[in-house]
Every structure is written in C-alpha cells, then in structure tokens.
Amino acid sequence: PTLSCFGDPIAITPNIDQIATNGYIFTNTFAQQALCAPSRTSLLTSRRPDSIHLYDSHSYWRKSVANFTSLPQYFKQFNYFTQSVGKVFHPGIVSNHSDDYPLSWSAPPFHGSTEKYKFSAVCPSLDGVFRTNIVCPVDVAKQPEMTLPDIQSTQFTLNFLHNYNTTNGNPFFLALGYHKPHIPLKCPKEFLDLYPLSAINLATNRYIPKHMPEVAWNPWMDMKSRDDIKQFNISFPFGGIPDFYQRYIRQSYYACVSYIDDQIGQVLQKLNDKQLANNTIIMLLGDHGWSLGEHNEWSKYSNFDVSVRVPLIISMPHMNATINYQYMSPLDQNLRKNSYKLNKITEIREIVELVDIFPTLSDLAGLPVAHICPENVTQIVCSEGVSVKPLLNPIKTIKKWKRFAFTQYPRPNATPQPNSDQPVLKDIKIMGYSMKNGYMSYTEWVGFDPNTFAGNWSQVVGRELYLGSKQNNNVAYDQRFKQMVRYLALKLRKGWRKVQKGSLVFGLKGDGVLSSHESHGSTPLAANRHNLTRLDSTDRFAQPSNGHLIGRGGQPFDKHRPLLIRVHYHSIEHWFAISIRRRNHDTSNRSIRLNYRRFHGRQLWHRWAASRRPQTLSGRRFPSLLFLTQNLFAKTFLFLHFLLVLLVHTDRRLNLFVSPLLLILDYRCGAGVPHDRHLFDVLLLFSQQLFGPFCPQLGRFQAIGASRVLLFATKPSVRPLLR
Numbered sequence: 001p002t003l004s005c006f007g008d009p010i011a012i013t014p015n016i017d018q019i020a021t022n023g024y025i026f027t028n029t030f031a032q033q034a035l036c037a038p039s040r041t042s043l044l045t046s047r048r049p050d051s052i053h054l055y056d057s058h059s060y061w062r063k064s065v066a067n068f069t070s071l072p073q074y075f076k077q078f079n080y081f082t083q084s085v086g087k088v089f090h091p092g093i094v095s096n097h098s099d100d101y102p103l104s105w106s107a108p109p110f111h112g113s114t115e116k117y118k119f120s121a122v123c124p125s126l127d128g129v130f131r132t133n134i135v136c137p138v139d140v141a142k143q144p145e146m147t148l149p150d151i152q153s154t155q156f157t158l159n160f161l162h163n164y165n166t167t168n169g170n171p172f173f174l175a176l177g178y179h180k181p182h183i184p185l186k187c188p189k190e191f192l193d194l195y196p197l198s199a200i201n202l203a204t205n206r207y208i209p210k211h212m213p214e215v216a217w218n219p220w221m222d223m224k225s226r227d228d229i230k231q232f233n234i235s236f237p238f239g240g241i242p243d244f245y246q247r248y249i250r251q252s253y254y255a256c257v258s259y260i261d262d263q264i265g266q267v268l269q270k271l272n273d274k275q276l277a278n279n280t281i282i283m284l285l286g287d288h289g290w291s292l293g294e295h296n297e298w299s300k301y302s303n304f305d306v307s308v309r310v311p312l313i314i315s316m317p318h319m320n321a322t323i324n325y326q327y328m329s330p331l332d333q334n335l336r337k338n339s340y341k342l343n344k345i346t347e348i349r350e351i352v353e354l355v356d357i358f359p360t361l362s363d364l365a366g367l368p369v370a371h372i373c374p375e376n377v378t379q380i381v382c383s384e385g386v387s388v389k390p391l392l393n394p395i396k397t398i399k400k401w402k403r404f405a406f407t408q409y410p411r412p413n414a415t416p417q418p419n420s421d422q423p424v425l426k427d428i429k430i431m432g433y434s435m436k437n438g439y440m441s442y443t444e445w446v447g448f449d450p451n452t453f454a455g456n457w458s459q460v461v462g463r464e465l466y467l468g469s470k471q472n473n474n475v476a477y478d479q480r481f482k483q484m485v486r487y488l489a490l491k492l493r494k495g496w497r498k499v500q501k502g503s504l505v506f507g508l509k510g511d512g513v514l515s516s517h518e519s520h521g522s523t524p525l526a527a528n529r530h531n532l533t534r535l536d537s538t539d540r541f542a543q544p545s546n547g548h549l550i551g552r553g554g555q556p557f558d559k560h561r562p563l564l565i566r567v568h569y570h571s572i573e574h575w576f577a578i579s580i581r582r583r584n585h586d587t588s589n590r591s592i593r594l595n596y597r598r599f600h601g602r603q604l605w606h607r608w609a610a611s612r613r614p615q616t617l618s619g620r621r622f623p624s625l626l627f628l629t630q631n632l633f634a635k636t637f638l639f640l641h642f643l644l645v646l647l648v649h650t651d652r653r654l655n656l657f658v659s660p661l662l663l664i665l666d667y668r669c670g671a672g673v674p675h676d677r678h679l680f681d682v683l684l685l686f687s688q689q690l691f692g693p694f695c696p697q698l699g700r701f702q703a704i705g706a707s708r709v710l711l712f713a714t715k716p717s718v719r720p721l722l723r
Contacts, residue, residue, distance in 0.1 A: 136252070281314070
C-alpha cells in the first residue's frame with residue numbers, strides 16, 4: 001500500500017500514520033475479488049463471491065441468494081446507530097439502489113451531490129479544454145458546486161460527530177467511504193506539489209510475467225477509455241503507457257492518497273475534540289489493491305497480489321491510556337515526514353482476509369461472534385471469516401491460524417477481449433481461483449458455469465505459481481515444481497474450509513509427553529508466519545525422571561534406533577533420520593550429538609535403516625549438529641526447531657541442505673535469540689509453544705541475549721527463501 005506506515009518511502013500520510021502508531025497494521029490482508037461491488041458485498045456480509053453469487057455489479061444478494069445479515073445491520077440489531085457516508089456499499093442494483101437502507105442503516109445514507117460528476121469532463125488539459133482524464137488535478141473553486149465528493153463526505157461526518165449525543169444516545173457505527181484514490185485521479189492540485197516528478201519512481205517490474213497464461217491478463221479498458229490515455233493509441237491487449245506519462249499517473253495517485261489523508265485528519269481531530277478518541281474503535285481498510293504499472297498492468301481486475309492486497313489498520317481504545325489525535329496537514333511545509341511518528345508501529349504479518357472484518361468488529365465491540373457458515377446453507381447470520389482479535393494479543397499464545405487467503409476473478413474467454421476486465425455473469429466462462437500466503441501465490445483458471453456458480457476443475461485453462469512478492473516468473477510449468485503444483489492444486493480444490501485442516505499443532509499432554517497431532521484448525525502461528533506447510537513426527541518423546549529419552553511404544557531411545565522425521569515444505573517431502581549419542585551422563589549439563597540424514601522418500605529410509613549405513617542418497621555424510629543445552633528434553637526439540645529454521649533459510653528450489661552447517665546454542669529457557677528477524681520469530685514462537693509450561697518467562701520474552709546464538713553457513717550462494 002502507498003502509505004508511509006506500510007513502508008512506502010515517499011508517501012506523505014501523517015494522519016493515517018497516527019492511527020497506525022496507536023494500533024496495528026496488517027501487512028498480509030487480501031480482498032476476495034479485485035472489483036468494487038463483489039469485494040464490498042463480500043466484506044459487509046462476510047461471504048465469499050461464490051456464496052453471494054456476485055462477480056459483477058448487477059445483482060442484489062438478498063434477492064439473488066438469501067437475506068444475509070450485513071455488518072451494519074448486525075450492529076443495528078444490537079442498538080447501534082448505524083450511519084453510512086460516501087461509498088460504503090457499491091451503488092446501484094448491487095445494493096438495491098438504496099445502499100441497503102433501511103435494513104442496514106438507521107438513517108438514510110449520505111452521498112455528496114457532486115458524485116454525479118464522476119464521469120463528466122471536469123479535468124483541465126493543457127489546451128484549456130476540460131476532459132475526462134485519468135490525471136486530474138483541479139482547482140476546487142472551479143469545480144461544479146465548488147467542492148468535491150470526498151470533501152462533502154468529510155463535512156457531513158464532522159457535523160454528525162459534532163451533533164451526535166453519545167451520553168444519552170446509543171453507540172454509533174459510522175462507515176465513512178472515501179472515493180479516492182479511485183480513478184479518475186481527481187484531487188486539489190496543491191497536493192501534486194508534495195510529489196515532484198523527479199521523486200516519482202516507476203515500477204521495477206514493468207513487464208508481463210514470464211510464462212503467464214493469457215487468461216490472467218487484465219487489459220485495463222477503464223484506463224484506456226479516458227481521454228488522456230486515448231492519445232497514445234495503445235495497442236490491444238498488451239500495449240503499454242509511455243514511461244513519462246506513467247510518472248504523471250503515479251504522481252496523481254500519491255497526491256490523491258495525501259488528499260484523503262488530509263480528510264481523515266480532520267475527522268480524527270473532531271473525534272479528539274468530542275472526547276471520543278479513547279472509546280472508539282477505528283478500522284481503516286481498502287476494498288482492493290491497484291496496479292500502477294506493475295506487470296505492465298493498471299487498475300485492478302486480476303489475481304495478482306498488487307490487485308488483491310489491501311491495507312488494514314485497527315486501533316482500539318484499550319491499547320493506550322489516552323489517545324490524542326491531532327490534525328496534521330500534509331501540505332504543511334514545516335511538517336517533516338518522520339517528526340510525527342512514534343518509535344514503533346506494531347506489524348502483524350499473519351494472513352487476513354476481508355471476510356474477517358465482520359467477525360472481528362463484532363468481537364472487538366463485545367458482540368456475539370457469528371459462527372462459520374456450514375456448507376451449502378443459506379443461514380442469515382453466519383460468517384465465512386474469523387475474528388483477528390487473537391492476533392492482537394501482545395503475547396501471541398494462539399497456536400493455529402489460517403495458512404492461505406483465497407481470492408478469485410472471472411474471465412469471459414481464455415484470451416483477452418474488451419470485456420475481460422468486468423464480464424457480466426452470463427458471459428463468465430472461466431474463473432481464476434487463487435491461493436496466497438504473502439510469499440507464494442498459486443492460481444488455476446478453470447471452466448465456470450454461471451448457472452450453477454461452480455467451477456469445473458477438470459477443465460484447466462491455465463495455471464500460475466509465483467514465488468516471491470514481485471510475481472515476475474510463473475513457474476507452474478517448470479518441471480522442478482511439478483510436485484509442488486500437484487500439492488497446491490489439491491489444496492486449492494479442497495477450498496478455504498478444508499485447506500486449513502490437518503496442520504500441525506504442538507501440545508503437551510497431561511503426563512508431560514510432547515506429541516505432534518493433526519488438528520482441525522490452521523497452522524501454528526510461527527509456521528504460518530514462515531510459510532511452513534507441515535511437520536509430522538512418527539515418534540513421541542518424554543523426559544522421565546531417570547533422564548532416558550523415551551521413543552514410541554515406551555521403549556528407550558538409542559542410537560541404533562534412529563528417529564524418523566517427515567517434513568513437508570512447500571509440498572516437497574523430506575525424510576530425516578536422526579540418531580542420538582550421549583557424550584556424557586552429567587545430569588547438570590548433559591549434551592548430545594544428533595546426526596541427521598535426509599532422504600527423498602520413505603523407501604529409501606527403510607533401505608538405509610535396514611543397512612544402517614550413515615550415508616545420504618548421494619553417498620555423502622551430512623554434518624553433525626552439536627547442542628549444548630540444560631536438559632535432554634530441550635535438546636531433542638531444539639533440533640526440530642533447527643530443522644524448521646534451516647528449511648526457512650534454505651532455497652528449496654536448489655533441492656539441498658546447507659552443508660556443512662554448525663549451530664551451537666546455549667539454551668537456558670529463553671537466553672538465546674538470533675540476530676535474524678525470521679530466525680528469531682521461529683525460535684521464539686516455537687519455544688513459547690513447546691517450552692512455555694517449563695519456562696513461564698518465555699511468555700514475557702521479547703528480544704534479549706542475542707549474543708548466545710551463532711549460525712554459520714559455508715554456501716553463500718544459497719539464497720534465503722524468505723526476505
């Protein structure tokens with residue numbers, strides 16, 4: 001997102017940053033479809049597009065599917081005064097030409113009178129003629145009615161907050177929907193001065209992804225229909241905008257973002273003046289992303305991350321004793337970009353979807369949280385998302401979370417045509433179903449029946465697999481990733497309900513036996529954060545009072561009976577044989593040496609186990625790992641931690657382990673922390689889960705003692721899988 005609090009280096013958004021510094025930012029939030037109407041309806045009903053049968057803007061869910069309860073309607077039923085301002089529901093038939101009033105709102109929704117000029121020729125050109133341009137800096141005093149829609153929405157909101165009696169009245173649910181930075185990029189011209197063209201960089205990946213199937217392409221016809229873009233006579237469907245004009249478009253986009261930040265700042269100031277800031281939940285989000293030249297695309301209308309990733313910020317009253325919002329004008333020349341920031345912005349990287357907004361707001365407000373909707377049941381009140389409130393706990397004790405976000409986009413044909421961006425329901429012949437986790441994105445374009453609202457998985461038109469945030473190279477047809485594609489295709493077909501089942505959750509039994517078992521939820525937090533797919537163990541361990549390590553069946557574990565560990569990492573299966581040899585029997589400071597071998601299948605493991613030859617598939621010994629720890633129980637599972645960390649920091653595509661590699665740890669209940677951030681997250685979070693009952697101080701552990709962990713790798717050519 002083009003927001004300073006999300007790391008954009010040139011965005012000037014001091015007021016939005018105030019919300020972020022008083023709350024949480026979610027960096028992996030995804031819309032369910034990159035189109036206004038289905039995305040907003042999905043968000044406000046907590047139902048996915050296939051459930052509301054909405055992929056365009058030409059049907060009303062209450063009539064076409066069922067009378068689902070909306071988010072504002074739910075709050076209204078609990079005596080909240082609900083008010084809509086601006087663009088909340090998508091206008092038109094998709095919200096019954098009334099923004100779903102009076103079912104969802106306590107009072108008629110407000111729309112600025114100047115909204116009707118959205119498609120009018122109001123953008124000044126160099127020849128003095130007003131046109132319908134994309135780039136549209138304006139003199140507000142010369143606009144129709146001498147104002148703009150978002151300015152009118154802000155003024156209505158300020159009046160609402162000023163006149164609303166919170167002492168004697170009900171609590172309010174206020175939904176304020178700004179139009180910008182939606183096209184046309186119309187904003188007061190003074191905001192352009194914040195971003196000189198010399199400071200505007202172009203997208204680094206201004207080219208079509210390698211091996212991308214044509215069905216995935218968005219020809220951005222809404223942009224090409226504008227007067228200033230028409231002058232370039234761009235060829236259909238893959239022609240591009242000249243670089244010099246791309247800078248003007250990106251400049252205008254940033255200017256619109258700062259313009260909206262200015263409007264938000266005025267609302268925050270009013271909240272502060274009315275002493276409402278300390279008892280108001282604020283949630284800031286977008287309904288979809290936007291391409292600014294990435295992949296040579298513009299607008300939305302695709303399954304690329306840049307089109308479906310959205311900003312999400314949540315600020316809650318109880319986070320700080322007092323919240324003091326102050327309006328900061330982005331136009332203030334004395335304002336320095338970093339002068340208004342606090343030292344820390346809390347970032348949450350777990351996967352979140354817009355269908356999670358309904359249950360999240362209900363949970364934060366103390367209302368009953370709707371249960372997960374059963375399959376093929378049109379219940380009035382239920383949800384297809386989950387509350388993110390557990391992620392807001394400073395001490396993240398949550399053991400499981402969703403592993404993937406699911407998005408989709410329709411197409412009328414396997415090759416681009418003029419209606420590829422926004423096909424109406426009857427023209428939809430193909431649906432692109434996508435599964436994402438912030439680093440990996442897998443998409444299948446399959447046949448679709450608009451009468452049954454179902455995809456035909458036997459008719460695959462195209463596949464996409466992108467590794468990395470830039471999504472520049474589709475490796476779905478690379479034979480090296482054949483097994484991975486097969487695994488992800490199976491998960492995608494199972495859908496969002498079932499893909500989260502079967503993940504590993506570590507837990508301690510009452511007798512102290514640590515086991516890995518199949519859960520019916522999603523992955524543990526640390527595994528989700530680092531995109532680990534699954535870890536299964538065939539043995540269970542315990543640390544009896546006599547100090548002997550116990551294997552499966554209660555038999556003593558020894559070096560002649562190696563432990564078998566199976567690791568699934570991005571669908572690639574690895575088998576590890578671990579043998580343990582004690583170096584001494586000093587109970588005060590025992591240490592053990594663990595030798596591991598890697599195999600590419602269980603048959604190879606059995607062959608090796610029968611011969612007991614300490615060789616790998618290539619006939620080469622792998623190095624030993626030496627752990628100096630304080631108890632035998634920790635030694636064994638610290639090695640499992642290391643396997644996970646090693647997989648995270650090894651490029652799976654090279655199909656090898658970093659070798660040789662030596663890890664020496666002095667582990668004393670939370671003493672050691674690695675320097676690397678991802679490594680720290682894995683070790684800390686897994687340690688909290690595994691050793692928390694034995695080391696309560698781990699729950700309060702933050703970032704100390706980094707000097708006690710050393711990690712050496714002699715193959716610098718092996719690139720980290722996660723940045």
